[in-house]
Amino acid sequence: MPKLDRFRSTLIGVASLATFVIIWQVVTMVANSPFLPTPVQVFEAFIKISTIGDIDGYTLWWHIGFSLYRVLLGFAVAIVTAVPLGILMGVKPVVKSVASPVTEIVRFIPPIAWIPLSIILFSGINRYIFLLWIGIFFPILLDTIAGVKRTSETQVNMAKTFGADNKAIIKKIIFPSALPEIMNGLRVGLGVGWMCIVAAEMMGGEPVGLGRLILKYANLLQIDVVVLGMVVIGLVGLAMNYLILSVERRLFKWRVEIKA
Amino acid sequence: MPKLDRFRSTLIGVASLATFVIIWQVVTMVANSPFLPTPVQVFEAFIKISTIGDIDGYTLWWHIGFSLYRVLLGFAVAIVTAVPLGILMGVKPVVKSVASPVTEIVRFIPPIAWIPLSIILFSGINRYIFLLWIGIFFPILLDTIAGVKRTSETQVNMAKTFGADNKAIIKKIIFPSALPEIMNGLRVGLGVGWMCIVAAEMMGGEPVGLGRLILKYANLLQIDVVVLGMVVIGLVGLAMNYLILSVERRLFKWRVEIKA
Amino acid sequence: SGFFNKSSAIEIRMGCLDNDLHQLALHVAIANDYFEQNGINIKLLSYDSGPRLMQSFVAGDLDFAYVGAPPAINGRAAALSGTNSNVPVIVASVNLEGSSLVTRSGISSISDLNNTIIGTPGTGTIQDILLSNFIRNNSLTVTKSPASISTLPILLSNGEIDGFIAWEPVPSVAVNRSAAQVLLTSHDLMPNHQCCVLVASSKIIAADPDTVTKIVQIHKNATDYINSNAASAKVIAADYTALSQPVIDIAFSHVEYNYTLNVDSIKTFLLQMIQLGTVTSINASQVDSFIDAFIDTSYG
Amino acid sequence: MPPLIIAKGLSKSFFAGKETISVIDNLDLSIDEGRFACIVGPSGCGKTTLLKILCGLEKPTAGSMLIHGQPPDPKKQRFGVIFQEDSLLPWLNLLNNVKLGLELCHIDNAEEIAIKYIDLVGLEGFEKYFPHQISGGMKKRVAIARALAVDPEIILMDEPFADLDAQTRSMMQKELLSIWSKLNKTIAFITHNVDEAVFIGQSVYVLTKRPTKVKATVSIDIDHPRSRLSPPFISYREKILGMLQEEITSL
Amino acid sequence: MPPLIIAKGLSKSFFAGKETISVIDNLDLSIDEGRFACIVGPSGCGKTTLLKILCGLEKPTAGSMLIHGQPPDPKKQRFGVIFQEDSLLPWLNLLNNVKLGLELCHIDNAEEIAIKYIDLVGLEGFEKYFPHQISGGMKKRVAIARALAVDPEIILMDEPFADLDAQTRSMMQKELLSIWSKLNKTIAFITHNVDEAVFIGQSVYVLTKRPTKVKATVSIDIDHPRSRLSPPFISYREKILGMLQEEITSL
Numbered sequence A, B: 001m002p003k004l005d006r007f008r009s010t011l012i013g014v015a016s017l018a019t020f021v022i023i024w025q026v027v028t029m030v031a032n033s034p035f036l037p038t039p040v041q042v043f044e045a046f047i048k049i050s051t052i053g054d055i056d057g058y059t060l061w062w063h064i065g066f067s068l069y070r071v072l073l074g075f076a077v078a079i080v081t082a083v084p085l086g087i088l089m090g091v092k093p094v095v096k097s098v099a100s101p102v103t104e105i106v107r108f109i110p111p112i113a114w115i116p117l118s119i120i121l122f123s124g125i126n127r128y129i130f131l132l133w134i135g136i137f138f139p140i141l142l143d144t145i146a147g148v149k150r151t152s153e154t155q156v157n158m159a160k161t162f163g164a165d166n167k168a169i170i171k172k173i174i175f176p177s178a179l180p181e182i183m184n185g186l187r188v189g190l191g192v193g194w195m196c197i198v199a200a201e202m203m204g205g206e207p208v209g210l211g212r213l214i215l216k217y218a219n220l221l222q223i224d225v226v227v228l229g230m231v232v233i234g235l236v237g238l239a240m241n242y243l244i245l246s247v248e249r250r251l252f253k254w255r256v257e258i259k260a
Numbered sequence C: 001s002g003f004f005n006k007s008s009a010i011e012i013r014m015g016c017l018d019n020d021l022h023q024l025a026l027h028v029a030i031a032n033d034y035f036e037q038n039g040i041n042i043k044l045l046s047y048d049s050g051p052r053l054m055q056s057f058v059a060g061d062l063d064f065a066y067v068g069a070p071p072a073i074n075g076r077a078a079a080l081s082g083t084n085s086n087v088p089v090i091v092a093s094v095n096l097e098g099s100s101l102v103t104r105s106g107i108s109s110i111s112d113l114n115n116t117i118i119g120t121p122g123t124g125t126i127q128d129i130l131l132s133n134f135i136r137n138n139s140l141t142v143t144k145s146p147a148s149i150s151t152l153p154i155l156l157s158n159g160e161i162d163g164f165i166a167w168e169p170v171p172s173v174a175v176n177r178s179a180a181q182v183l184l185t186s187h188d189l190m191p192n193h194q195c196c197v198l199v200a201s202s203k204i205i206a207a208d209p210d211t212v213t214k215i216v217q218i219h220k221n222a223t224d225y226i227n228s229n230a231a232s233a234k235v236i237a238a239d240y241t242a243l244s245q246p247v248i249d250i251a252f253s254h255v256e257y258n259y260t261l262n263v264d265s266i267k268t269f270l271l272q273m274i275q276l277g278t279v280t281s282i283n284a285s286q287v288d289s290f291i292d293a294f295i296d297t298s299y300g
Numbered sequence D, E: 001m002p003p004l005i006i007a008k009g010l011s012k013s014f015f016a017g018k019e020t021i022s023v024i025d026n027l028d029l030s031i032d033e034g035r036f037a038c039i040v041g042p043s044g045c046g047k048t049t050l051l052k053i054l055c056g057l058e059k060p061t062a063g064s065m066l067i068h069g070q071p072p073d074p075k076k077q078r079f080g081v082i083f084q085e086d087s088l089l090p091w092l093n094l095l096n097n098v099k100l101g102l103e104l105c106h107i108d109n110a111e112e113i114a115i116k117y118i119d120l121v122g123l124e125g126f127e128k129y130f131p132h133q134i135s136g137g138m139k140k141r142v143a144i145a146r147a148l149a150v151d152p153e154i155i156l157m158d159e160p161f162a163d164l165d166a167q168t169r170s171m172m173q174k175e176l177l178s179i180w181s182k183l184n185k186t187i188a189f190i191t192h193n194v195d196e197a198v199f200i201g202q203s204v205y206v207l208t209k210r211p212t213k214v215k216a217t218v219s220i221d222i223d224h225p226r227s228r229l230s231p232p233f234i235s236y237r238e239k240i241l242g243m244l245q246e247e248i249t250s251l
């Protein structure tokens, strides 16, 4: 039974995407603007960039590879920094008082604005990691804090009566209890991270990456490749999201789904 | 007693910020790089931009006003679209199947990549709204869905036994139950929105806005004003965040804070 | 011998702008293997704008760069204000002119520009300075609208601006794709003004002047090649910009590939920039000494 | 007149991981309108599941459950359900929790009625308290007030008095009996307390262990108010306890 | 030897909005080591609050609570606490819920011991079920298994058997009594059921209504196993019920 449901929902999903593409084709054909590519034009751009390569000779796969590598590193650093800090801030009011004035200012600052400073402060891949981290870190942090706040007092009390110290309470009660929000934070953070890829790769230097591809062709006003870059980022994001969701499905089979 | 606590935590916060500024001053004085302005230099830039104005003659207050206006509009549109859609997606598997393939692709696409399309598709303030909406919408959507999933089955069942229809269940049970996550989504979304302000104002046309201020001076390599722009965005964000938090405090006084 | 060549090759880091038609000489040199022939390995780092390139340059990421004169000026002005050994020095010209003012149909004379909105690629750019001078000299009422370079043709085709001034090939793209026309080229606005320059970092100049000489020589050879083999140069241009031949033809007629600097125009820009407030670290009386130290054409 | 509530061949099973667990198996049951029915059975036998089917929250896997000849639907019949677990909304104070039920049933004067029922369960003065500020027994009483306040046609109670001390419990039993006898409600009352079942119920349905069905229906033919020390009372009690004993030892 | 647990002038009040609610007022109490103490009192009087103070979860507003002469601290004494409300972790199956307590107490062989106690409370076969898949009474039994499995020095139970049917309840009472008598535990057992208190307790502490203090301490001088029908049993029961009656009517 659940198998059939999964199948049906995939079917609906594919149909929904197909509808989206058809609407896009019709709208762009009607609009007929030199700057609004049709899906067919984007597909042609895909063939070109993935086989022949872009103006610098890099194929799409290089662009995907480099951006993926950068995002994954930024994501990894963001997870190992945001989750522990979020838990501490949720649990220790003092940590929150100390950290939140800084985090609550920094989290609004656009990644592009960080470009000059990150060029000075970091070099090589660290620049990319920093700029992507800036985007990914805060959603994870805030969602983790929100998850910690959802923890049931009774469950913490229960652990305390077994003599659990803070470490054990965090590990056995608070962390698993906040996990749904943390996973949600990862998904949001991943989205914001990919959103920052153009900003990060705007820094320049290496001519490869999906953000660079978009920038290069935006400057040439070849919007078909820009849209190709957007679609590819969307699809890579979708795939990563799918991975996180399948981890979630394993972790959260204990949850009761509500329906209304 | 809670009053004293609030006071103490504000004190710690101010001390923490002051420490941050002092470290910043020391580090930048030692580094002595033209691209690492000291807090004092940033303050001088503040005096200049807020009184004399920038190279185009606009003072800081104009920049703040325009950006704030754009972010607020984008925020408002994002709230009224993301919260209802998120609740529907959390509650109706069909809606989720239809919408999520599209949302789960679009949410990864960087705002900067949308610039060419948004110029073609929208005009005037709508462009800004669209680009900021792209940033704000998805965190609210995902956090809303996560909140809906947290709803207790027993509470929904209780409402059903009183003959509540779906509308009433959503209004009286699911929405208030998901509210902590929704509010968190608003906070995350607001952060991402401000993060998108440079991208949005990169579109150009109007020469005013904090994002444009940053871009102008980044192009001139006058990093003191860039950092001023960053700090101002951070402080405006902090103020908006504070407003949301005080609404939260009112709404959620029923919540038991856990401590470990 | 391949092994020997490789290990003895000098590695230099060269900055340039993405698909910039002005910087054709660099791409000609690469396509024609000039660097290899001189025992130089170049690591090409490209940027989507001059200011970001200069930022990276001053941070020490680059030894040489092809870049517009104003970002180079800003970069030097900034670099001199701190302890920094990566100060840019202009060693050759890359091109002169190379910008155009395009307008929508219906604006076919200078007087038609009155009460129009004209886009620029940003305050303090060459194009912004050229336009400002032009507006002042002709007593026109024009609203300048700064925007990012890639949006200018779209804004024009939407009818939101009446024209824009930008570097090639963007004006040519607009002409090619929508009903825009070239009203003025930068030749009309300020004949022979300096556009892109080749800069070397003060560090490599101190450490390895021989390489600087080689690079300048390569640049000169490549520039000569463009001017004597326009047809094959256009093929190279089409290859790295992905632009169509008609666009390249229009653009070519607006760019002057010349390695001799127009020092006067650089001074003019600097003065304008000081007046505009985009350069704040020096004043008008320091312009000459600043420029003297900035330009060193003794290499190559 | 046919019985108000009729279950015929009712079965219910759940999927738990890979296995299927059968909880109710071919259960038949009927409750007349206006009847006070008590349901007793071993822990985990399926009482709560039966109650959920009774108010339409769960659908039977096989067989049928009919009320007025139709599948249960709280949009058509008015139920007052008291859940075994905590079902208060933590973000509403006591008053608003009770008002919520009234509002969901579109009943006017919600505030006035809510206050009346809060008084009835002995919680006057706590109207502004939030659920986390009151004791377990107080929470249960709020849930009772909320269910009774809507003047339901059918009252379904899942161990409503389990968290109450003997005195409060007997006070509540008396209140319930008086509401029932005055207003002619139909009540299905799940309890562990055989004493309680015999004290208030007209019929006691004894369920078997899981998968459950009705083992016996015992009519308690003693007039209210009943004395716990009367011989018939004790004999009913012993009889039902005996039947349950069989179920538990065979567990 | 001084008593294990000594409360002296114990008071506790809470802030609820603007007002202060006094819950425990100048309560004195002592429980000897190895004693089986039952605590009864009206709903909402402060029993759960007292229990939380006993295991260190709440601090007294005034007065002192001492165990072995020191403030209660689960890091020093081993407690086995059964909460009134559901305290299972919904993301762990039954086996892991029981193992959790053992792991938190750093006890080896957690799996083996956990299985033993799951069997003891009659839940063999449900080890892999998650809390949302079991009934209210089953959840309570898991909590009991979890608390007993760690071999606690002091057992604190807050209406542990409230959700259980008469038979399961009496089975559990016997199990508890046998654990207590074999292993010499000190037990504080909160219950509503006076019958239960008299059946298992050595001393019954009767609490007054809120703000609560000890109204009377009744020693039940009958040897185990006790018969519910014996005259002393009935007289103890009536006596305690009578005391509670005074409290509830003055409510």
Ligand SMILES: Nc1ncnc2c1ncn2[C@@H]1O[C@H](COP(=O)(O)OP(=O)(O)OP(=O)(O)O)[C@@H](O)[C@H]1O
Binding pocket: D129, D132, D133, D134, D135, D136, D137, D138, D163, D165, E014, E015, E016, E021, E023, E041, E042, E043, E044, E045, E046, E047, E048, E049, E050, E084, E210
């Ligand atoms: N956090 C709190 N804030 C305010 N009042 C509280 C709080 N916790 C408990 N109380 C009050 O303390 C009183 C006693 O609560 P407690 O839970 O100890 O009662 P109890 O004796 O366990 O009752 P029951 O038998 O119903 O479980 C109640 O009136 C309750 O309103």
Ligand SMILES: Nc1ncnc2c1ncn2[C@@H]1O[C@H](COP(=O)(O)OP(=O)(O)OP(=O)(O)O)[C@@H](O)[C@H]1O
Binding pocket: D014, D015, D016, D021, D023, D041, D042, D043, D044, D045, D046, D047, D048, D049, D050, D084, D210, E129, E132, E133, E134, E135, E136, E137, E138, E163, E165
């Ligand atoms: N969602 C579910 N998935 C799997 N099994 C379930 C589910 N819900 C209930 N069960 C099983 O159904 C059986 C009966 O549960 P139910 O809650 O109806 O018992 P009950 O008679 O109310 O018990 P108690 O007196 O302890 O409350 C239990 O064995 C339980 O494990």
Ligand SMILES: [Mg+2]
Binding pocket: D047, D048, D049, D084, D158, E135, E136, E137
């Ligand atoms: Mg039940």
Ligand SMILES: [Mg+2]
Binding pocket: D135, D136, D137, E047, E048, E049, E084, E158
């Ligand atoms: Mg209690």
